[in-house]
Amino acid sequence: MTATDTPPLHTDAVPPAPAAAPRRRRLSERRAKILAFAVLTAPMLIGLGIFRYVAIGWSFLLSFSEARRTIALGDWVGLDNYQQLLSDERFRGSLTMIVLFTALIVPLTFAASLGLAVLVNRVRRGRAFFRTAFLLPAAVSYVAAAMIWKMSLFSGVPSGLANTLGALFGADPTPWIQTQSPPLYWIVLVTLRLWLQVGLYMILFIAGLQSIPRHLYEAAELDGAGPWRTFRSITFPMLRNTSVAILLLMLIAALQAFDEFYTIFSTGASLGSEPVRTPLMHLYGVALQDQDYGVGSAGAFLLTLLIVLVTLLQGRILGFARDKD
């Protein structure tokens, strides 16, 4: 049998043409989908690339070069900028301060927003009202809120709200922000941050609470579990993933603190007399006021490193996006 003997098998059960057509159509459909995807996401991706990743990369290179009043690269100095920052007592102090601040404010915000979420979720009537009422402060800008805290609630004059309340109990007018022993300014900073943030995290917790199946609570009730037991054994474990995600957001927000510290301690000139400063306040002065972009970039990466480390540590301990088992 030779090849020439056998005619091509035109008599196949499935004719080739109709078989190829759907495949081609399927292919071109796929190509069209890819094209559409590319067209629709390209502006976003290109923007993200240029304004985020190129900028981050550039800043990384800047952190290894001497760049005062310029963002040109070329004057390489190795790790000098990092070394200069880390040997700066004021910057090291700000790093210590921010870690302590985070360790204090995150559990507080967490407990307050979770507690509020559980309470609001239990309310039978007017739940939407309470939800909105507690969320509203999240819409206020940090700077505006800090001005209110500084100038009307906690101002040092006798007519400030805190001092008016104090006077009812016979206390002398106190300069809240300026008193350093005891450090009363922490009351101002912590209440402000709680007021601004608790509402938003409360909403996230409520969303988590509402996804817990009702039958678990019914079963617990049948078994005679009280409210505290129900919270400890059902609510809290079922909120695990929500909690881990919220903790992460809180940690990052706390480590990046700037606005309210800056507004409350600013004096109309450059800073200097503030009792505590955050790393971003330090870097704002170095990079944007003194125009030392090299050291400023180095500081930005040190802070990023700190955030990454804390996040990894948190993931290690609590497990981020781990399965529920």
Place this chain on the structure above:
Amino acid sequence: MTARSALSRRGFLGTSMLFVAGSVVACSSDPQGTAAANGADVTLTQWYHQYGEEGTQAAVKRYAAEFTEAHPGIAINVVWGADVSQYETKLNAALLGDDAPDIFELGDFRAEMARKGQLEPLDDVYGAAKSGFNKADLDYLTVDGKLYAIKTMDDIMVLYYRKSLLKKAGVTPPSTFAELTDAAKKLTSDGTKGLFIGNDGIGDSPYLLAWSEGVDLIDGDKVVYADAARSIGGLRDLHADKSVLLGFTTDWYDPGAFNQGAAAMQWCGLWALPAVEKELGDDFGVLPWPAYDKKGRAVARLGGWSQAIHARSKHVAEAKKYLEWLWVKQTDLQIDWAVKYGFHVPAQTEVAAKTPEFGKGAAKEAARISTEHGKSFPAEWTQAMQAGFIAAAAAVAKGAAPARTLDKAQAKAQADLDKQTV
């Protein structure tokens, strides 16, 4: 059904494209492109920070229009910018790019800008008129023998005191630091504190204390402020008897605390004088910061704004022509600018002498303080040096050992200064 959804998809795509195109056009066109460039060959962009006083924006636009009338080839595009706290940051960012202004204002003059080639030397703009300018200003704006900016107004800061309250407490206007501390203590009574220097209780006082002891911040290429450990140590005494007002609703640059009687003496700027006069009539006087002791000298901080030309501007010659026309020659406009909106001293001594507002009373005294006691920050002074210095002084006020604390901050500032001058 299919046709309709396809159409709407295409419609959606078309709309998105229009949106993207629109944004591109919107971003690429100059948002401030309102220059009256009709027929002008050259349009200069000039940046101002946002003055709080009413009428200032219209005034600078009027000056620009008058210049264009006299020089038809040159138009000025006035860009009214950010407020004081943001202005320098925005200016610095703009100077790094291609869209930098040709002419701009500077609050704190930075020698580093001149050394890094960002500023055009302006000696030829001053010309023969140079000797008529406030000497303290010329020193301040000179870097390595060349003038790099021109002062458009002098803001002198002085100590306001309430005559009637001092009389009631039986104190005379203080002429030494010891007298100031003592006066503050005696003036403190229920609801009134003796002295207001800033909500943080520090304000400008560390500078004033050092200067009043006869110590400079920077001497040549050395930072020397630690020599003022004795006078800055005085901050602790000042705070010891709680006679300093802290945490008022407005800060030291606003006369609120003084006008409302929350403080009997306040360190504030000349800009507040009209408001104080309106509120208190002639029941107030102004003083320089007293000499630290008999061997020291009275001082006052001299601030204000200057204008400079970007060295990379394509129209340096035209920009110089404009600055010379406005800030050297047009004395009427300089007086208008100094006293018709806010209250500032014109930078040319002769012009200041001609200004009727400075002919009598506290204003006349303030103008005298400006020329005799005025002192500006060194042009090498940076935010980092300021923050380090103020932080050290604040620590001293709380009880840290003055010499050791200041020495440490000074070493850090020295490293900063060395970096600038290489």
